[in-house]
Amino acid sequence: MYTADRKLFLLTSILISISILMSYSLTTYTVILFDTGEFHFLIRQAAFGVLSISIMWFLAQLDSDVWLHRLGLTLLIGSMFLMIIMPFLPASLVSEVGGAKRWIKIVGFSLAPVEFFKIGFIYFLAWSFSRKLGYHGGMGIKQEFLRFLPYAVIFVAIMFIIAFVQNDLGQVVVLGLTLLFMLMFAGSSFKFFLVLLFSAFSFFAFFVLTAEHRILRIKSWWSLAQNSILQLLPDAVASHLRVPSSTEPYQIGHSLNAIHNGGIFGVGLGDGTFKLGFLSEVHTDFILAGISEEFGFIGVLTVTVIFLWILQRIFKIANRSEDSVNYLFSLGIGLLISFAFLINAYGISGLAPIKGISVPFLSYGGSAIIAASIGIGMVLMASKKVNMDKKRFND
Known part of the structure; x- marks a missing residue:
C-alpha cells in the first residue's frame, strides 16, 4: 500500500489559498453593494477553504476499496434527489435566480446540488463503464449504440433537469464533454465517438434555439468573434456567416x-480598478480577469501552470491505476x-460564450469548492x- 499523492494535495491547497486571498482583494465594491462587513467574503471563503482542505x-x-463506491453512489443519489425536489420546495428554502431554483438554503449557506451531482455522476460512469463496456472489438456503430443506449437515456433525463428545470446549460456542456471522452477511454471506437460528438452538438444547438436569451447570447458573441474566424474561410462562405456587429457585451x-x-x-x-463596480462580482465567474x-x-x-500540474498528477494516477474504476x-x-x-477562460476572454461555469478551486462559493x-x-x-x-509518489 502506498501513500496518497502529496503533490496533488499540496497543489490543490495552493489554489484554494489563492482563492481565499482573492476573495478579499476582489470584493472591495461588493461588500459595499451588499452592505456587508469588510471581511465577510474573506471569512466565508476561508471557512470553505479550510473545510475543503480538511475533506481532501x-x-x-x-x-x-470500501469508501469510493459508497461515497460515489451517495453523492449521485443524494444530489439527484435534491435536484428533483427543488422546484417543489417553498421559496423560504431555495434561492431563485432568473426563474431557476439552483440553491437550497441551509443555515446561512446555499447548497448547489448540481456541483455534488457532477462528482457522483463521474463515479457512476466509471463504475458502470468498467462493468458494462470494454474494447469495442470491431463492433459496428449499431452494436456500440445499443450498448450505449441506457447511458444516453440517463443523460437526456439529466439534461432535462439541469438545462430546463435549473436553466443551467453550461453544466450540461461540461458533463456531456466529460461523458464523451470517458466513453472513448472506456473502450469505444473513435468512429462512434465522432458520431456522439456530432449528436452532442445537435442537442446543444437544440437547447440554444429553444431559449431566446441563449440565442441573443450566441449572436452577441459571434458578432465579436466572427472577424478572427471568418478571415480563415473563403469570402463566398464568410459573407453568408457574417452578422452585423453589435455593442460589446458589458x-x-x-x-x-x-x-x-x-x-x-x-x-x-x-489595486485593480475594474472590480470597483465595472466588472460585477469579479470574485466568482470572472476571477481569472x-x-x-x-x-x-x-x-x-x-x-x-498549477492547474496543468494538478491535471498531470491526476492523469498520472489514472494511467498507473490497475483498477478500471x-x-x-x-x-x-x-x-x-x-x-x-x-x-x-475562453468565456472571459471573448473566445466563447459566457456559460456561468466557475473556475475550480478559485471562484468564490462553498458548494463548488467543497464538491471539487x-x-x-x-x-x-x-x-x-x-x-x-x-x-512512492513523493520519492
Whole structure:
C-alpha cells in the first residue's frame, strides 16, 4: 500500500489559498453593494477553504476499496434527489435566480446540488463503464449504440433537469464533454465517438434555439468573434456567416479591459480598478480577469501552470491505476476540471460564450469548492493503491 499523492494535495491547497486571498482583494465594491462587513467574503471563503482542505486530507486516509463506491453512489443519489425536489420546495428554502431554483438554503449557506451531482455522476460512469463496456472489438456503430443506449437515456433525463428545470446549460456542456471522452477511454471506437460528438452538438444547438436569451447570447458573441474566424474561410462562405456587429457585451468588455490593464506584471494586489463596480462580482465567474488585472500575465500563467500540474498528477494516477474504476474515475475528475477551466477562460476572454461555469478551486462559493475537493479527495484515496514504478509518489 502506498501513500496518497502529496503533490496533488499540496497543489490543490495552493489554489484554494489563492482563492481565499482573492476573495478579499476582489470584493472591495461588493461588500459595499451588499452592505456587508469588510471581511465577510474573506471569512466565508476561508471557512470553505479550510473545510475543503480538511475533506481532501480526510478522504485521502480512507480505503478506496470500501469508501469510493459508497461515497460515489451517495453523492449521485443524494444530489439527484435534491435536484428533483427543488422546484417543489417553498421559496423560504431555495434561492431563485432568473426563474431557476439552483440553491437550497441551509443555515446561512446555499447548497448547489448540481456541483455534488457532477462528482457522483463521474463515479457512476466509471463504475458502470468498467462493468458494462470494454474494447469495442470491431463492433459496428449499431452494436456500440445499443450498448450505449441506457447511458444516453440517463443523460437526456439529466439534461432535462439541469438545462430546463435549473436553466443551467453550461453544466450540461461540461458533463456531456466529460461523458464523451470517458466513453472513448472506456473502450469505444473513435468512429462512434465522432458520431456522439456530432449528436452532442445537435442537442446543444437544440437547447440554444429553444431559449431566446441563449440565442441573443450566441449572436452577441459571434458578432465579436466572427472577424478572427471568418478571415480563415473563403469570402463566398464568410459573407453568408457574417452578422452585423453589435455593442460589446458589458461583462466581456470590462473583462477584456481588466486583462489589458494588467499587462505583464499586473497593477498589484488590491489595486485593480475594474472590480470597483465595472466588472460585477469579479470574485466568482470572472476571477481569472481579476487575477489578470492585479497580477498580470505572470499571475494567470502561474495559476494555469498549477492547474496543468494538478491535471498531470491526476492523469498520472489514472494511467498507473490497475483498477478500471479508479482509472476511469480519476480520468473523469481530470476531464471535469479541464473543461470547466477552459470554458471559463475562453468565456472571459471573448473566445466563447459566457456559460456561468466557475473556475475550480478559485471562484468564490462553498458548494463548488467543497464538491471539487471531494472529487480530489476521492482521487487521493485511489492514488494510495497506485504503484508508481515501485516508488512512492513523493520519492
